[in-house]
Amino acid sequence: MTGRKAILGLALTDGYGALAGAWRAPHVDADNYARIEANIRYAQAAERGGFTFLFTPDFPAVRGDVERSTISNIMDPMMQLAAISQATSRIGFVATGSTTFQEPFNTARQFKALDVMSHGRAGWNAVTTSDPAVSANYGKPVAERAVRYQRAHESIQVVQALWGSWQEDAWIKDQTSGRFIDASKLRPVNLQGEYVASRGPLAIPPSEQGQPVIFTSGGPSPHLLQLAGRYASGFIAEVWTIEEARAQRQMVRDAAREAGRDPDDIKYFAGLMTTVAPTVREGLDRRLALAGDVIEARLPHLGALLGLHIEPSRYDEPLTPAQLAAAHASPLDPRSSIALDVAREGWSPRDILAHGVIDYHPTTVGPAEVHADHLQKWFEAGAADGFWISPDIYEDGVDAFVDQVVPLLRARGIYPEHYAGATLRENLGVPRQYGPDPRIKKQ
């Protein structure tokens, strides 16, 4: 492991944080969803901590319980990241964009413009969009997977061709001779697929990193693995255990190798939700204070996860020795073994859930060591190249992570002291690319 360093990304969502009730925390401005100033503050804090990128998941729809919870993603990734780019200088921007609902020409144009205006810090999380609410907003049903992935392959190929269609030495801008561009070096791409097409060229010059970095995210379906293997330099995952992550990371690396690429050219990111607090108890209380109905609603499900019936009157008592002896983890749900481990530490059902055992990602709660231990263990086990962090409450959660956890990671030698370079590619440790990757055969 000598020399290998973990890469960190920060999920940027609704301006509040990963806890459903973060927006109600007394120290949080409830206006933050619509206040770019808040996200700029969090981005600057993450940059202070050497984070390589901000990741904006995106489900452009009103979904879930917005009556009591929040919209849960950023108003508009490209617009907000463009603003954040002007208030930061090193951190990168991985914005989600749909291969299903966006025309590749728009995607190519917006992402490359962000890349140029941020001096080489943009990335595209290319997703195929399977959410019915999002599809409805574009006036279409969710297409079947094979169709979505065919369009995704075509879209990425068109986007990459457009990115490379302005040749790197095309821009002469010689004020004396009066030649602005060598027009012969702006080449049409003339691509016609089954679902998308574009003539090109794109009227945007190269950025300091050539072109944006492609990411993708999701569960490892064969379709997604093939897409990731061919085009992605980053893979954003949802995984619960080290074993699961190691296996998935291996699949992603194998997919890159099969596509003719170097497996080290694709970085695998596991998720982590964090509550940094002086003690575990204080962290659990912080979470419980804002959990609203979420924990109450999940308590019956916890019994199912542990194979137990838990009386509601005992939600605040540790499990009895008889219950602990009878409890067992389901092989079908990796979260159940995590719940069992926490139960064995002697926590009550309510506190077990406050540990985040039924959340979307593993959760760490407590002092800096708890978080650093988790990250180190996963990293050194080869379960990830890096992590995307979702703090419970951005307002103080990003600073707490940066000021308390990052120094520990550095002291343990698993996190860089400084940014390796000025571009997203340099900080990810992935090679420069301009236009399509010549190693990949067209489909």
Ligand SMILES: Cc1cc2nc3c(=O)[nH]c(=O)nc-3n(C[C@H](O)[C@H](O)[C@H](O)COP(=O)(O)O)c2cc1C
């Ligand atoms: C960690 C993670 C993040 C994701 N982020 C997004 C997102 O921001 N927007 C989106 O539309 N889908 C997102 N997805 C969904 C996937 O891209 C994909 O659509 C979903 O896993 C369904 O897979 P399929 O299309 O292969 O059936 C995400 C999935 C995971 C696991």
